[in-house]
Amino acid sequence: MYNAVIDAPFGKVGIRTGEGALREIVYLPAATPGVAPDSELAERAAAQIAHYFAHPEDGFDLPLAALGTPFQRRVWDGICAISLGGVLTYGELAKRIGAVSPRAVGQACGDNPFPLVIPCHRVVGANGLGGFAHHGEAGFFLDVKRWLLAHEASSQPFELQ
Incomplete structure (x- = not known):
């Protein structure tokens, strides 16, 4: 498998x-x-x-299969533009890529076959974490999303001013 x-x-x-x-x-x-x-x-x-x-x-350097619809690929390209340690809401990503619906962006995020390589965990809800991999309820998948966000945030240098 x-x-x-x-x-x-x-x-x-x-x-x-x-x-x-x-x-x-x-x-x-x-x-x-x-x-x-x-x-x-x-x-x-x-x-x-x-x-x-x-x-x-x-980052990653892997050949990816040509999967997804043109809309999904547009969303996935938008996700790849989110910097390490950064996040966008579904609505912010929808505006950036010219999409009509944050919900459609969320569906495309959930359909992402290449998480980590296309870091869909960087897309969050307007009022919280949002879903992950088509799972919105507490449990394994949201725990993975939390871990990934914390992992990337902890790798970012910061300066005391």
Whole structure:
């Protein structure tokens, strides 16, 4: 099912590859069995994701499958423009990319097959955390979103003035 399953600070991460590209990254509970990478691309993706957990500022260099609708890709491009440690609300992102509806932006965020690489966790609700991976209720996925936001925020230098 997965070409690799690696440990993450919040559980596991499943990696799917195919046709020379990354096809999906999935957040999984800690009880999920690990899977050693079965290809060079799966190994590369696993290494870059593991590196992100130590150094989120370094980013990713992975070939991504050409997935999503033109609207989804526009949203995902907008997400990629959010700086490390930064956040935008669904409404702010909708305005930036010329979308009509923050709700449609939220749906496209939830449909993102490449979380971490396309950092949809950086998009939040106007009145709080918002949902994550089509999950709005408290639990595993929102805990992952909180961890990712805190991890990226803690990697940002600051100056005392």
